Amino acid sequence: MIExxxxxxxxxxxxxxxxxxxxxxxxxxxxxxxxxxxxxxxTMRLILGLDQPNAxxxxxxxxxxxxxxxxxxxxxxxxxxxxxxPNRSARAHLLWQARSxxxxxxxxxxxxxxxxxxxxxxxxxxxxSLGMSQRLGIAGALLGDPQVLLFDEPVNGLDPEGIHxxxxxxxxxxxxxxxxxxxxxxxSEMAVTxxxxxxxxxxxxxxxxxxxxxxxxxxxxxxxxxxxxxxKLREALAGKNFTVRADDADDAALIVGGASTEQIxxxxxxxxxxxxxxxxxxxxxxxxxMRMTGDSVEYHTAAAQAIETVAATNDLAAPNDLTAxxx
Amino acid sequence: xxxLAVERIKLFTTxxxxxxxxxxxxxxxxxxxxxxxxxxHDFQMTVNDSQSGYQFGMVVIMVMAALAVTTEYRFSTxxxxxxxxxxxxxxxxxxxxxxxxxxxxxxxxxxFGAWAIARAIRPGPLMNxxxxxxxxxxxxxxxVYLVAAVIAVxxxxxxxxxxxxxxxxxxxxxxxxxxxxxxxxxxxxxHNWMPFTVGDHFLNAGAxxxxxxxxxxxxxxxxxxxxxxxxxxAVLLVASLVVANRRDA
Numbered sequence: 001m002i003e004x005x006x007x008x009x010x011x012x013x014x015x016x017x018x019x020x021x022x023x024x025x026x027x028x029x030x031x032x033x034x035x036x037x038x039x040x041x042x043t044m045r046l047i048l049g050l051d052q053p054n055a056x057x058x059x060x061x062x063x064x065x066x067x068x069x070x071x072x073x074x075x076x077x078x079x080x081x082x083x084x085x086p087n088r089s090a091r092a093h094l095l096w097q098a099r100s101x102x103x104x105x106x107x108x109x110x111x112x113x114x115x116x117x118x119x120x121x122x123x124x125x126x127x128x129s130l131g132m133s134q135r136l137g138i139a140g141a142l143l144g145d146p147q148v149l150l151f152d153e154p155v156n157g158l159d160p161e162g163i164h165x166x167x168x169x170x171x172x173x174x175x176x177x178x179x180x181x182x183x184x185x186x187x188s189e190m191a192v193t194x195x196x197x198x199x200x201x202x203x204x205x206x207x208x209x210x211x212x213x214x215x216x217x218x219x220x221x222x223x224x225x226x227x228x229x230x231x232k233l234r235e236a237l238a239g240k241n242f243t244v245r246a247d248d249a250d251d252a253a254l255i256v257g258g259a260s261t262e263q264i265x266x267x268x269x270x271x272x273x274x275x276x277x278x279x280x281x282x283x284x285x286x287x288x289x290m291r292m293t294g295d296s297v298e299y300h301t302a303a304a305q306a307i308e309t310v311a312a313t314n315d316l317a318a319p320n321d322l323t324a325x326x327x
Numbered sequence: 328x329x330x331l332a333v334e335r336i337k338l339f340t341t342x343x344x345x346x347x348x349x350x351x352x353x354x355x356x357x358x359x360x361x362x363x364x365x366x367x368h369d370f371q372m373t374v375n376d377s378q379s380g381y382q383f384g385m386v387v388i389m390v391m392a393a394l395a396v397t398t399e400y401r402f403s404t405x406x407x408x409x410x411x412x413x414x415x416x417x418x419x420x421x422x423x424x425x426x427x428x429x430x431x432x433x434x435x436x437x438x439f440g441a442w443a444i445a446r447a448i449r450p451g452p453l454m455n456x457x458x459x460x461x462x463x464x465x466x467x468x469x470x471v472y473l474v475a476a477v478i479a480v481x482x483x484x485x486x487x488x489x490x491x492x493x494x495x496x497x498x499x500x501x502x503x504x505x506x507x508x509x510x511x512x513x514x515x516x517x518h519n520w521m522p523f524t525v526g527d528h529f530l531n532a533g534a535x536x537x538x539x540x541x542x543x544x545x546x547x548x549x550x551x552x553x554x555x556x557x558x559x560x561a562v563l564l565v566a567s568l569v570v571a572n573r574r575d576a
Contacts, residue, residue: 048410051575066413077410083403085341092340100333100411140407 001026002047002148002181006056009042009203016042018203019056024181024196026147029174031194031211032183035293039203040183044079044152060148072101076141077150081133086126090117090136093125094143103143111139131162138169149173151182155189167193187289191215201293218292223261225268226253226277233273240267253277330412330421337404338395338425347391348429351384352437358383359441363448373453374461375534377445381468382527384437385475386497392426392476393492396483409576416568423480423564427473434472438465453535460533463549467530470553474526475500477560484567499523519545526556 002024009017017039024030034040045051047058049065057064060075068074084093094108112118115135120128125136134154141149151170155163170193174180184190190197190211197214199206207214224247227233234254237244243257256264261278268275338344358380363372396419399405412418442465446454456462479496486492504521508514518524525547532549547555 045406045575049413050406050409052573068413071413072411079406080403083407085398085402085404087341087343088337089340092336096333096336096340097407097411099329099336100408102329 001062001179002058002060003062004043004047004056004058007043007046007053007058008055009039009046009051010054016203017046017053020200020203020205021056022198022205022208024179024198026179027174027177028195029170029180029182029193030196030198031190032181032198032200033187033190033289034183034185034200034206036185037202038185038200038293040185040200041079041152042203043200044077044150044183047150048075048077048079070101070144072097072103072144072146074144074146075148075150076144076146077152078134078137078141078154079150079152081130081137084125084128084133084136087124089122090125090128090139091121093136094140097140098143101144107143107145111142114142115139130157131159134158134162134166138166146178148179149181151180153183153185155184155186163189187286199292206292218289221257222281223256223259223264224250224253224277224279224281225256225264225275226250227268227273227275228252229273230254232271233268236267236271236273237264255281330417331425333412334422334425337399337422338429341398343394343398344391344429347387347394348433351387351391351433352440354387355380355384355437356440356444359445360448363445370449371451371453372445372449373535374442374456374464375531377442377454378438378464378468378530380441381434381438381471381530382500384433385472386500388430388433388472389475389479389496389500390493392430392479393483393496394489395422395426396480397487397489397492400487401489406576415572415576419480419484419568419571423477426480427476430476431469431473434469435466438468460549463532464530464534467553471526471530471556474553474557474560475523477557478522478563481560481563481567484571485563522556522559525552529553529556 004023005021007017007020008015020039020043032040032043042051046053047060047065060068065071065075090112091108094111095105097103098105098108109118109121112121115138117132117135117139120132125133128136138151138154141151154166154170158166167189170180170182174195182190182193184193194211196209197211198208199214207217225233230252234244237254237256237259240259240263242259242263245255245257247253247255261280265275265278268278355378359377362376362379396405399408408418409415442454442456456465479492482496483492486495500523504518504523507521508518510517525545528545528547529549529552532545532552545552
């Protein structure tokens with residue numbers, strides 16, 4: 001279990017992490033979600049005791065990282081696949097880490113086998129592709145067979161095959177009962193990888209909960225109804241306490257919130273209203289995520305602002321407190 | 328012991344230390360061979376003369392020692408190191424010990440190698456290791472290399488950048504210490520308290536001098552000179568450890 005309490009980290013005048021508190025439960029994959037520059041990597045470094053927080057603390061199984069005895073047995077981490085001496089072989093890179101925590105050398109060959117690098121174990125790590133480097137980093141994280149694993153943006157820059165491999169691998173680790181804490185700036189990736197989510201923006205906690213809850217909250221599910229007898233239907237729907245609004249793109253349609261297709265269909269049947277279309281609309285995860293973190297994106301581009309503007313005007317309206325964009 | 332083994336693996340699984348060791352040995356032994364092969368019969372080679380190239384090897388070993396730290400920062404493996412062993416003082420002391428030990432061994436090998444080759448080319452009574460001074464002049468080189476390597480490691484920890492650390496070390500050891508002598512009046516006194524100058528005095532104190540070399544009175548004797556040189560290295564090392572513990576990795 002990882003427990004962060006009031007973590008605050010300042011680099012010069014930049015507040016990278018601001019009073020951040022969250023817990024990561026054992027036996028689950030927890031996604032650490034936030035836009036680029038939100039403070040995810042900084043938080044990872046704080047967890048590992050590499051950087052000192054200005055305030056707050058973070059505990060792993062009740063202890064600060066720097067007090068762990070032979071920490072590779074407790075926590076394995078891949079923060080950056082390029083943290084390797086380019087002229088050292090993959091095996092040597094793992095050998096010294098194994099030696100430092102009294103891990104038997106045969107474990108080095110085991111983890112190399114596990115990530116599929118056995119054949120290139122004696123090649124210099126500097127010549128590895130990004131995918132191979134990620135595998136080497138994961139091998140390092142697994143050396144001590146730890147119960148807690150941290151991965152910082154493990155799929156960044158990988159090809160689809162590599163992404164698929166890492167995703168399955170993390171599922172496997174969680175299935176073995178380990179705690180997996182994995183950061184990403186892609187909600188679509190986390191939606192299929194993580195069971196829990198910790199969402200941050202500009203160093204602050206935005207929300208913490210299960211992925212299903214988050215997606216449900218962040219994306220409003222609506223139903224589109226098209227009918228030649230729209231005014232009659234609208235009146236009846238409004239009377240049932242559903243939210244109803246006109247479809248901007250289609251004069252003959254309504255967007256109904258808070259109702260299932262069954263409810264609307266039955267209501268229309270009872271009224272004798274003809275329906276030309278009755279279709280559920282699922283909000284795009286990325287749009288919802290962008291709206292949620294729109295206020296807290298560190299580096300805005302003109303294109304991103306344009307997308308936000310579109311997002312704000314399309315029919316996937318989110319709760320009011322989430323619609324503010326960073327303009 | 329574990330951490331010493333870790334640092335040994337780290338040092339010898341990259342190529343640059345090997346190159347530095349070969350280069351240091353080649354430079355010092357080659358220089359001794361060169362000066363002893365200079366023609367002319369009236370020239371009596373001394374033990375001290377055979378070691379006159381030791382600074383070339385020392386500088387190369389200092390580069391090796393600084394690189395042992397700065398490449399860890401350059402490639403961020405220092406973070407992996409501190410992640411594996413959060414006790415930073417222990418990690419850096421182990422690194423200092425391994426690098427210092429290698430420097431000491433290379434120093435001894437290069438010193439005895441230089442003496443042996445010079446004696447083979449130009450034998451003479453002044454080439455015998457028959458006085459305490461002669462022994463100190465040869466065997467002491469390993470100690471000077473060791474202390475110099477500790478200084479280089481400390482500077483590497485403080486500066487963290489290869490180019491910066493090496494530039495500072497080389498410019499300081501090769502130029503600054505000698506150039507302070509230009510300062511009017513006090514320059515000479517300051518020079519006599521500069522660490523590498525004092526370290527050099529530990530080797531040369533009491534050596535039979537060639538006729539063209541001036542005798543400069545030094546404030547400390549041979550062994551106090553070594554203690555002073557080592558003391559400065561220790562102060563730098565402690566300062567670098569304090570900084571490394573406070574700083575974000």
